Amino acid sequence: MDHERALPDLLDDIEELVTCESPSADLAAVAASADVVARIGEKRLGVAPERIVVDGVSHLRWKFGDGPSKVLLLCHHDTVWPLGTLLTHPFSIVDGVLRGPGCFDMKAGVVMSVHAVAELADPSGVTLLVTGDEEIGSPSSRALIEAEAAGCAAALVMEASADGGALKTERKGVSLYRVRVHGLAAHAGLEPERGVNATVELAHQVLAVTGLVDPELGTTVTPTVMSSGTTGNTVPAAGEFSVDVRARFAHEQLRVDAAIHALRPALPGARLEVLGKPNRPPLMAEASSALFDRAAAVAARIGHPPLTRVAVGGGSDGNFTAGIGVPTLDGLGAVGGGAHADHEHVLVAELPARTALLAELVAELLEA
Template sequence: MDHALVSRMRELLPEMLADIEELVVCESPSADLAAVAASADVVSRVGEKRLGVAPERIVVAGRTHLRWAFGDGPSTVLVLGHHDTVWPLGSLATHPFTVVDGVMRGPGCFDMKAGVVMAMHAIAALPDRSGVTLLVTGDEEIGSPTSRDLIEEEARGRAAALVLEASADGGALKTERKGVSLYQVKVKGRAAHAGLEPERGVNATVELAHQVLAANGLADPALGTTVTPTVMSSGTTGNTVPAAGEFSVDVRAALVDEQLRVDAALHALAPVLPEAELEVVGVPNRPPLMASASSALFDHAAEVAAGLGLPPLTRVAVGGGSDGNFTAGVGTPTLDGLGAVGGGAHAAHEHVLVAELPGRAALVSALVAQLLDGGRSNSTNSPASDGAGRP
């Protein structure tokens, strides 16, 4: 039998869908500061409607983040999400917001505007919100350059960080994430006419080829370490020895030692061609989220889910990074992937399974309540079904 909280969230499903639509139809590509600011306005308005108070607006380098902190004492639980997306302005024209046959579609609905709305409704259902902080950032999709310090500050010393990123396949929670490092390898050569005197040039494309192979060779599949050269550019015209070029490198590592090994090796790369110059720019962006950071929280969440009458929770390790890597990196127990169930993040088939929204929101609400209570109560004493605590 469904727990009363799940039933209450089902009653609130039309409100959730309306809130998600409001967020999705305000496009918010990470690189567009004006779009992110406009999206923050919408998130703020929806959050104030559901939580009864306006958030604190934190603008860093022109980028807007939002924080709701409840209670006068220190925060115990950090609930974390982001409102920026990878979708460029105009995507709604080709990928409009729709809900058809129980499937929601629209740019950013799965990653992760549905999760932001779920977090709001989950917190609104709490009988006592004291000790909860909801942080919604605006630059996660580009590596959180302006929000990392804020996230780490909010997470440090907390009992738990709950990340409302979209779930893995089948609704699995993400209990391990690889660390992420991003680099640019830049080569400077010397231009020359490719037909008249190519020997006078220093060919940046050839140097890049050597460096691509060197970087690619740093991977260690046995340890789960991937080193992937990605975007590359070089040269100006088809009859000129290229004078400059560069390529990007995406590194994923399950172990901190591996992340540091690859970082040192990339920065130690040296030119192969005489007179070529080489520069490597980049550092580890996100530390690994290790299983040890999430195992106890997952077990607790599984008990809560059972108490709510929800299907058994599953877990998975993934290669993608999130802001949960930062919270785990400062030593805070972290559970990720608590958001929407669906699929197709960053892709044309991005979608959310509408029927799963109430149960996931109820799970988050009950889990937060348990964590605030120090684990002394059981899930049957979770937030009341009458909407207590809602504005």
């Protein structure tokens, strides 16, 4: 196939999907985006997907062939961008750079997957799964992802590439928590000693949590959003903060989980409530190494530039597939940069070769 000649169709489909905004928390917007993905997929693949709605979230699945699936192509169509972002970050292609909310993470990857499957002479054995809640931790899709991946020879994750087009062969595990403090209100001027100050207790707990890091092992424990109190002249009766944990190793993830749940109040009369747990297990290098070698060989055979690999801190749905023992290769999507940032972009010139690489890799995995 002449992939350069196919580029206009690829760009048309990316534009159609990017211009349908789909913030994860807006179920109606995600449903509308699923309609667009379904329309694009039916146009290119000749068959409509199965629509799977879990807890109001719209997911799409194409299964090809009557036998068991061998290759899972894993995508998501939700984004971090709120409705109205197109007004300030409109879709555009200027000097070979494509922009628009969610273009890099990961709507271009969704379209690339559809076009790659459409190139296969026989896609039997392929499942294409496009979920709608990855950006918020995949609460409604995790079970679906793991069920579709089970028994597959490979899960290929269409998240955007790392810098320079590198594939992502390691990802840290992710754990998310909220630490709530329950204190006692009092007048801040008349009798503050009668209160139990939630803000002060939060300060103690933030310092305790940050002490759980292990830089040598790559474990990060980061307090993020925090709130406390009601008015400026009242001893705060309640407050909470969120904690983001990233760990390369499962034993580190479990160590931090146990430590956070073992937090105890520093102030007399204060009470703590800890919510949360590990969200994604680590994607270890051994889950990706053989697939990366295979992809590198395919790249060399078709004249694609040599592939590179990198370990990253961010999680993806590939953590789930690797976590159940399925060989997983991530970062096969668009080349560009700026995920979740104002400068999010895709390099147009890389799209044809990247899509060709995916199609060839899937075809080879199906023949194995």
